[in-house]
Amino acid sequence: MNYANNILETIGNTPMVRLNKVTEDIQATVLAKVEYFNPGHSCKDRMALKMVEDAEADGRLKPGGTIIEGTSGNTGMGLALAAVVKGYKLICVITDKQSKEKMDILRAVGAKVVVCPTDVEPTDPRSYYSVSKRLAEETPNAWYVNQYDNPSNAQANYEQTGPEIWEQTNGKITHFVVGVGTGGTISGVAKYLKEKNPDVKIWGVDTYGSVFKKYHETGIFDENEVYSYVTEGIGEDILPKNVNFSLIDGFTKVTDKDAAVYTRKLALQEGIFVGMSSGSALKGLLQLKEHFKPDDVVVVLFHDSGSRYIGKIFNDDWMRERGYLDEEITKAVDLIQSHIDKPMVTVRTEELVAHAIERMQKFKISQIPVIDVNGFVGSVDESDLFQAYIKDSNIAEKPIKEVMGAAYPIVNKEALIEDVSKLITKDNQAVLVDLGNNKYHIITKYDIIGSIK
Template identity: 80%
Template sequence: MKYAENILGTIGNTPLVKINKLTTEVDALVLAKVETFNPGNSVKDRMALKMVQDAEADGRLKPGGTIIEGTSGNTGMGLALAAIVKGYKLICVITDKQSKEKMDILRAVGAKVVVCPTDVEPTDPRSYYSVSKRLGEETPNSWYVNQYDNPSNAVAHYEQTGPEIWEQTEGKVTHFVVGVGTGGTISGVAKYLKEKNPNVKIWGVDTYGSVFKKYHETGIFDENEIYPYITEGIGEDILPKNVDFSLIDGFTKVTDKDAAIYQRRLALEEGIFVGNSAGSAIKGVLQLKEHFKPDDVVVVLFHDSGSRYVGKMFNDDWMRERGFLDEEVTTALDLIKDHIDKPLVVAKTEELVSHALERMRKFKISQIPVVDTSGFVGAIDEATLFQNYILDKNLADKPIREVMSAAYPIVSAHATIEEVSRLINKQNQAVLVALDGGKYHIITKYDIINSVK
């Protein structure tokens, strides 16, 4: 009989799958190393088990101990499998940027999950780097994994992933493309492949908001490049020791929007239901296409499963809120369709300015149309209020009719964006849209800017 002794015995030997429809413009054979076939559905199973085994071997991890790690979710899943089989406790420290699915999966496999804010410096005591390190120091009989600097991370890919790619391509691989986070995958695979054939090119996929690409090209760690981004699993605001820049031939950066769009396209056009970093990786391949020749064999690695992003990148509402869906926006109605169900906030001529200010705060808006019994007769906005406040500090107690500006122009729901845009200027901050049933809605500068893709 042929079977694994436990679930850890099923890690590795993931398939190579040809990419067909998305790479028609790439003049080379593109093969995806689909790591979702690992039992924890990600490439991180490989290094998680290797790190645990090495820590057991040298005494860092003792029987009944607690494993502690900062993770974007996938390493935590791999560690959870090892912890279950080997009898350890697990604490995963994760950022609030990660999908709810990742957090729920970690809890489902017995991990305690500690959530930290994303938008803080790595040295901030609230960061997931700092919190995981502190928990490792405070928790009795614990082992802090530190996948970023743990050499076993890269060794796992040198011993497993690299040899698999070499054997599966019969040594014909010419380029390896992969998203870079902790650096273990790219460095381990690169070391093995370049030992086999120094001419194999290694390409890292980075994201905007990360420091890798510029540091590789200039040797400068530019803190100005660090800012929040949506893409999960790749990019860093630190330089992990596992990233061996000497083995990497170049980087390409992929936007959050492209990562999300191409993740969805992999599912819809190739039938490969994979994660956010896979969208970055395949878009990276397309961006690098001028480096490939007809006889080249390009291997791109897909890190994890799409099931961890169902509530985010695979959710149309989530995509639409961030302007990631390429929907055609041509009319006034298109500009407001995402919030057309919200009632129009108005003020009356005889109300006090303080009432308008209260409504602005409550609804988080900057412009309010003013009405009387005859209809729309004026408007009030932040700029008008500010100018009047400079002249009169008792502004809040004045009737709105004394400070209001001219009424906003009214357009039909079918007016073009160009027509609407021409009506918004320094003197006129918004436009009203006439809808069916005698209802109206407001279009502001924000709505027009938000329509820009």
């Protein structure tokens, strides 16, 4: 009989698949190492198991212990599989930008999930780096994995992923392209491939908001390059020890929008259902096409499964809200598609200013139309309310009619964007669009800005 003794024995030996339609402009042979065939559906299974086994071997992880790690989700899944089979507890510290699917999956395999804010400095006590370390210190019999600096991360890819790629290409690989996060995959694979053939070129794919590309090119860690981004699993605001820059020939950066768009293209044109970092890797490869000759063999690694991004990349509403769908936006009605199904927030003339402020805070809006029994009669804007408050601190208890401005102009839903834009001025911050059947919606300058491609 041919079977695995447990799920951990099925890690590795993932397939290599030729890309065709999405790379039709590239003459070289382009192959994808599709890592979602691992049991935890990502490349992180390899290093998670290696880190656990190495920690067991040297006594850092003891029987009945608790594994603690900060993760974007995939490493947590790999650790969870190891914890289930080997009998450990697991606490995963994750940022709030990660998909809900990732959090639900981690809980499904027994992990405790702690969610931390994304937009804080790495040294902030609320960051997932800091919280992970603190929990490891406070939890009895705990082991903090620290995948960013743990050498077993890169070693796993040196021992497994690199040799698999070399054997699957019969040693003909000329370029390796992969997204860079903790650095374990690119560094481990690069070390193995360059030992086999020093001429193999290693390209890292970075994201805007991350420090890798500039640091590699200049040696400067530029904090001005650090800002929030949407893409999960690649890019960093720190320099993990696992990123061996000396083994990397270059970096290319990919936008969040391109990452999302090219992730969808892989599903639609190749039938390869992967996550957002794989879309980044594909777009990065296409940006590097001038480096590839017809006889070259280019391998790109696809990190994880698209099943963890159903509520994001593969959700039209989520994509539309961020301007990632290339829809033709020419009319007033096109501008409000992301919120057309939601009722427009209004306030009545006799309501208090406090009520308008509460609604602005609740719905995170800056402008509200004012109505009475006859229809739209005025408007309130947060900047106007602020100026009124400076003059009179008791403004919150006054009726809206005493502070409201002029009513917003109303346009037909077929009105051209150019005409709508002209109506939004310094003194008029919004326009109402008539959808028919006594239904209206609001267009603000941010809707106009969001339509710009």
